[in-house]
Amino acid sequence: MSTVKHAAPAPVATPPVREARRSGPRDPAKRAQAVAGWILASPFVVVFLVFTAGPVLASLGMSFTDIRSTDMRSPFAVAFVGVSNYADLLQDPVFRKVTVNTLLYLVLGVPLTMAVAMLVAVGLNSISRFRGFFRVAFYLPVVTSIVAVSVVWKYIYREEGGLLNAVLGWVGIDGPGWLDSTSLALPSLVVMAVWRNFGTLMIIFLAGLQTVPREHLEAAEVDGASAWGRFRHITLPAMRPVLLFGAVITGIGYLQFFEEAFVMTKGGPLDATRSVTFYTYDQFSFGNYGYAAAASYLLFLAIVVLTAIQFRLLRERD
C-alpha cells in the first residue's frame, strides 16, 4: 500500500520509481513498517482465518465426504467420496426442481424489483414535496422483520377471508387460494419479496439519479428529446454502474431466497416454492452435512457465474 502512496505524487511512472519499489522490503524502515502493519492487522487476520476461512474450507472439505450428524464425535472417521455428493445432487429430482424454482425466483424477481425501484426512484426524484415521507414509507418494509411480514402476507393471500380475495370480491372476482396453488404460489411469493425489497434499490437508484448530469438532460430537452428518450439514452447509460450494483445484490438475494417460503408455504404445495437454500437447510436438518455442503457450494458457484455474467453485460462500454 505504501508504494502506491509514494507513486501518487509522480503521475508518470519512471523506471527509477519501479526500482525503488522493488528494493522496498530491503529498506529497514520499510520492513519495520511492514512488521508493525502485520502486527496491527494480526487480530483481524486471526479472527478471519479461524471464523471465516476455516469454516469455509472445512465445509468445502465436508462436501467431498459422506459426513453425517451422527459422525460429529469423530469427524475425521468419515469416508472420502470424491465428487459423488455433487453427482448425486445433479441426479436428484428434488434438487432439479428446486433449481428451476430458484431460477424462477431470479428471473421474475430481479427485473421486477429493479423496475419497481427505478419507477419509484424516478417518481420521487421529480417531486420535491413529501419526498422524505415517501422515501421512508417505501423503505419501511426493508427494515421490518421478515418473519412478521411473511405471516401478515400469508393472511393477505388466504383463500377464505384473505385481504386480497376480499378486495377481488368487491369487483366480483372469486380469488383462488394464492399459496395453495402450485402455479400461483411462487409468483405470489415473488410479489411479496418485491414489495419488501425494492426499498433498498430505490434509495440506491435515487442517489444514482442525482449523479446524472443535469446539463445533458437540459441539452437533450432543448434538442426536443422526449421524456422517454432522455431516460433511455441519457439517464440509463449514466446509471449503468448503479444498475450493475443493483442487479448483483438483488440477484444474490433471490438466489438465496428462503425465509418467505419457510414461513408462508413451508416449501409447498408439492415443493412448488422450495428453493435451493431451503433444500440445503432441509439436508442439514436431516443430518446429511456432506450432501448439504455440496449443495451450498453449487449455489455458491451459481452466484459466482451469475455475477460474472452481470459484470460482463453491464460493464462500462469503452
Add this chain to the structure above:
Amino acid sequence: MNVRTTAIAGLAVASLVLTACGREDDSGAGGEAQGDAVAEGKASGTVEVWAMGTEGEKLGDFVSEFEDANPDADVKVTAVPWEAAHDKISNAIAAGETPDVSLIGTTWMGEFAAADGLMPTPQDLVDEGDFFPGAWGSTEVGGTSYGVPWYVETRVLFYRTDLAKKAGWDKAPTSWDELKQFAKDMESKGGAEYGLNLQPGQTGSWQSYLPFGWSNGATLTNDDGTEYTIDSPEMAEALDYYTSYFDEDLSLTRTLDPGELEDGFAKGTFGSFISGPWHTGLVEDAGLDESKYAVAPLPGPDGGMGTSFVGGGDLAVFKDAQNPDAAWKLVQWLSEPDVQQEWYDEIGDLPAVQASWDTGELADDPQLQVFGEQLTSAQSPPSVPTWEQVAASIDSVVEKASKGDLSGEDAVKQMQSEAQSIGTGL
C-alpha cells in the same frame, strides 16, 4: 503465483488428511449390550438434567421428593426451549460436554444413539413390560435400548357428538367403512362442511397416514430393522383409503393455518379430525365442552381398534455423563407408577407406565381412558438416525397422492425407493 502455490499446497494437504481418514466398518449404534446394572444404594452427587417445554420449567421443583429420599444427591434442571433442543443436544454430544440426563424426543433417539452419545439402558433398571410397548419401542435402536420412556401421546379421533347425533350416529365409528359413512353423514346430515379433516401432506402428515397403514397390518421395516418394507399392498390400500377422503371432498386439500382447525371444529366446519391429547385443551379453549365433542379410538379396517402413532419423550443418560449412576437412579424414580401419576397431576403429561393408568383421574376420566386404551397397541416409527428424512419423503409423497392422482400402489413404491436410497443410517 505465490497465492496459487499456497492454494495448491493447501489442497494437497487437505486431500492427504481426507484420504487418511475413513469409516470403520462397525460404526453406528446397535448390537451393543445393555449396560451393567446400577449399584445398590442411594444416589449421590450432582445430576444435571436438560428438559424442554413445561417439563423443563416444572421438573426442578418436582424432583425435591427425590432429593429428600437421596439426601446426598442434588438435581439441577436446565430448561431448554424445544426449538433449540435438537441442535443443543447434538452439539453437546459432538463436544463431549453433555449433561447427565436429558429429555429426548422419541424420533431423535435413533440419531443420538447412532452418534454414540447415549448410554445403553442398564439391565434390570426398569421392567420393559411395565411400559406401553410402542413407547418402549422408541428407545430401541438396532436392538439395544438407549433410554426409558417418560411420557407418551397418541392420536385418536375427535368428533362433534352433537353433529354426529344429528347425522344419526350415537356412537363413534368402529371400522373403516363406518368411518367413511360417518364422515359422509357428518356432511350430508350433520351440517359439517368437511366430515373428517386429515392432513394432505406436508410436515408431520406421516403421523396421520401411518396409523392407517399400521392398522391395516403394514410394517415399515423388517423385524431386525435393517430393511424398509414400505412397499406392501397393505400400505398401498391404506393410502388409497386415506386419499379417498380428499377425492370425495370429505377433507380439505389445503394445509390449515394454526388455529384454523380448532376454530373450524368449534364452528362445525370440520365434523371430526385425528389428533393428540393436546387438542382437548385447544378445542375447549375454542369454546367447546365435553357435551359437544368426544374422543374415540381410531377404527381398524374391519372393526376393532386401529393402531395409532405413539410419540412423546424418553429419558436418556449420556455416555459422557459425569454421574451416570445417580442419573439412572433419577430416571428409575421418574418411571415409578405413582411418580408418573403425580407428574400427570402436575403438568398433564400422559404416563408411559401402564400401571399409572389403573387408579386416580387417569382411570376415572372416560376421555383419558380412550387415550389409555389406544396406547396399548400404538406404534412408534423405527428409531433410525435417518428417520426425519424418511418421514419428510413420506410427507411429500402423501401430498402428491392427496392433491394429485398418484395411485396408492405407485406412491408406496416411491416411498420405498426413496427410503431405500436414504438408508437406515445404522
